Amino acid sequence: MLTSSTPSACPACLTSVGSADDINFFRKIWHKKCFRCKTCEKQLGTDNATMRYNDDQTLYCVRHLVDGTTSTEKINSKLISSYEKFKRPLDYNHPERWSIDDVVQWLKEVSLNECIEEFQKNEIDGSVLADEADGLNENMIKQLISPIGTQLKFRKALRILRNNTKVCQKTNIDPKETQEKSDGSLQLLHTIQQQTEQIKSLVTTINTQTRQVEDFLTQIVKNQKSPPVNSFNQLSSTVQNQLLDLPNNISRISLAPPGSSASAIPAIDSLAPSLLSLPGAKNNFSRVTAVATSTDGPKGSNSVLFPAVVHPTLDGVAIKPVIDDKYNFENYGRYSVTIYDQQSDNVLVETLVNVVPEQEICMPKKFVLRDSVNNILVGATVQIKLQGQIVFTGKTDATGTVEIPSTLPKNCYDVEINSGSSQHKASVFRMIVYENRGADVSTQFICRQLQSDQLEIVLKWGLLPRDLDSHVFVSDGRHVYFRAKYQGNVSLDCDVTNGNGPETIKISLQPNLKYLYVVHRYSREGLLTKSGATVTFNNGELGNSTSPYQIVQIPVVNQPDANFWIVCEIDGTTKKIQMFENTFETHNYYNTDDIARKYFKQ
Incomplete structure (x- = not known):
């Protein structure tokens, strides 16, 4: 029976259906006349199997909810939620039959959750709640509920409950009929x-089968x-030169057929070729021959080529991973490489190799920081970032050293170094953490801060040769090197003779002049092409690079007699840097202008 207290509306059509305090919540939700599908306007029944709410509580029939509103998984979740919500509707006609759990459910429905603990502790069931004579009275209410406001809310809810019970009993509602309806609702919910x-x-089952299909396709x-x-x-x-002209001391690696243990798989990097033993190659090939390969690499790897050249006189095939993006750490790992004959019809050999990054781009255990003229940088900040998030910050000590944590997971990181002085540029570069x-x-x-027309060239290398020298030849006849360090607007600002570097040249570029930069092997105890030399060009406004630096690494080729590495030519008018590819000189005329005469004519 409805009363005229605070109105409540049907959740489907917002038509007023009476008081939330007086109406069984279960019956209110299934208000028959108001339930029509939002899409097709079809009259919906009271069976949960024919109707669904979407995420914003709009009602649809099953067909339109599945097709246009949500997934089967969400429907399943809503069904479970509906069942849990209405799995045992309270019998408001006979609250004296309620259990303690029913009383708790009623307290929740009337928003008196703060009373639940006390009611449970004192075992207040429906017989105590509904009995006005010997049940819950004023003194008991004060003992159970402390806040006065909550007492008032509870008294009102209890009064409405007892009044509704009296009205239902006066209308001679058959308890058996009520029970039958309740049993029918429970049966319906059991079916749901x-x-x-x-x-x-x-x-x-569908999710399991989907994963099985995905795994099967991945395996295929x-x-x-x-x-x-x-x-x-x-x-x-x-x-090409690296693969064709192999040095006598080239690294030989053994075959590792599929199924080989991890320890038996050779590790190679992209710095220089390796010679894969291929017994009997001289019987199948009469000369050095490039052959085809096919590869299968780690998940996520891309643009990795494995060129191969058979060398019959060495009973082997030279292979080298050529990696388009050296900073994609997913390009490293185990590859299966299949090498074919000259016609690409027959397989010569199939082997496994473990491709690892070059040590030069791998995160060290320590950084030592100096400026481009070899001064120690104390208190410089080193930040390491992963996808924009800072994962490490450190400062250099009195020796310019900062230790890097050994716990960084395998990935590619951004390294940013700031000296804290306006005299220096921030140095930003990438490094990989990969298996120690x-x-x-x-x-x-x-590098130092420069003016727009200035260029700084910084040479660094390993321990051998101990002494590499920077030379700049200017098209007007000047030659700057360790015996003539200052020639107008070109200067050798730092000269190191005991390995590592730096050798630093600074140039104020002038129009209508050209500058040739070369590296000379002054000491003889090591090979120039094995020195690990890199040259950094400092000034982002010069050349074709949008980055503040342009870095060139010496090619590791079989040039044991090379004394000069011809690096580049700089145009003072256009400020463009033109690199020479794989260019060396074997003579040792470092104090003459022979190189300038030869290359300025090209």
């Missing part, structure tokens, strides 16, 4: 529960190697 469990089981793709490709002619002349591949110590030379 069974259907919900079936849907959950079906969804679980993994077992399908790329088609044979002879990539030799696609590569730079430097890489980093050096014990890496020295970084921080």
Whole structure:
């Protein structure tokens, strides 16, 4: 029976249906006349199997909810929620029959959750709640509920409950009929529960089968190697030269057939080729021959080529991973490489190799920081970031040293170094953490702030040769090197003779002049091409690079007699830097202008 207290509306059409205090919540939700599908206007029944709410509580029939509103998984979740909400509607006609749990449910419905604990502790069931004579009285209410406001809310809810019970009893409602209706509702909800469990089981089965299909397709793709490709002619002349002209001390690696243990798989990097033993190669090949390969690499790897050249006189095949993006750490790991014959019809050999990053780009255990003229940087800040988030910050000590944590997970990181002085530029570069591949110590030379027409060239290398020298030849006849350090607006600002560097040149570029930069091997105890030399050009306004630095690494080729590495030519008018590819000189005329005469004519 409805009363005229605070109105409540049907959740479907907002038509007033009476008081929330007086109406069984279960009956209010299933207000028959108001339930029509939002899409097709179809009259919906009271069965939970024919109607659904979407996420914003709009009502739809099952067909339109599935097609246009949400997924089967969300429907399943809503069904479970509906069942849990209405799994045992309270019998408001006979509250004296309520259990303690029913009383708790009623307290929740009337928003008196703060009373639940006391009612449970004192075992207040429906018989105590409904009995006005011997049940809950004023003194008991004061003992159970302390706040006066909560007492008032409870008294009102209790009065309405007892009044409704009297009205229902006066209308001679048959308890048996009420029980039958309740039993019917419970049967309906039991059916919903069974259907919900079936849907959950079906969804679980579908998800399991989907994962099995995905795993099967992944395995198929993994077992399908790329088609044979002879990539030799696609590569730079430097890489071609590396594969054709092998040094006598080239690293030989053994075959590791599929299924080999991890310890038996050789590790190679992209710095220089390795010679894969191929017994009997001289019987199948009469000359040095580039052949096709197919590969299967780690998940996430991309643009990695494996050119191969058979050397019959060495009973082997030279291979080298050529990696387009050296800073994609997913390009490193285990590769299966299949090498074919000259016609790409027959397999010569299939082997496993473990491709690792070059040590030069791997995170060291320590950084030593100096500026470009070899001054120690004390208190400089080193920040390491992963996807924009700072994961480490450290400052250099009195020796310019900062230790890097050994707990960084495998990934590619951004390193930013700031000296704290306006005289220096911030140095930003990337490094990879990969299976403890980093050096014990890496020295970084921080470049100076320059004017727009100035260029700083910083040479660094390893321990051998102990002495590499920077030379600049100017098209007007000037030659700057360790015996003539200052020539007008070109200067050798730092000269090191005991390894590592830096050798630093500063140039104020002038129009109509050209500048030739070369590196000379002054000491003889090591090979120039094995020195690990890198040259940094400091000034982002020069050249074709948008970054503040342009870095060039010496090509590791078989040039044991090389004394000069011809690096680049700089145009003072256009400020463009033109690199020479794989260019060396074997003479040792470092105090003459022979190189200038030869290359300025080109």
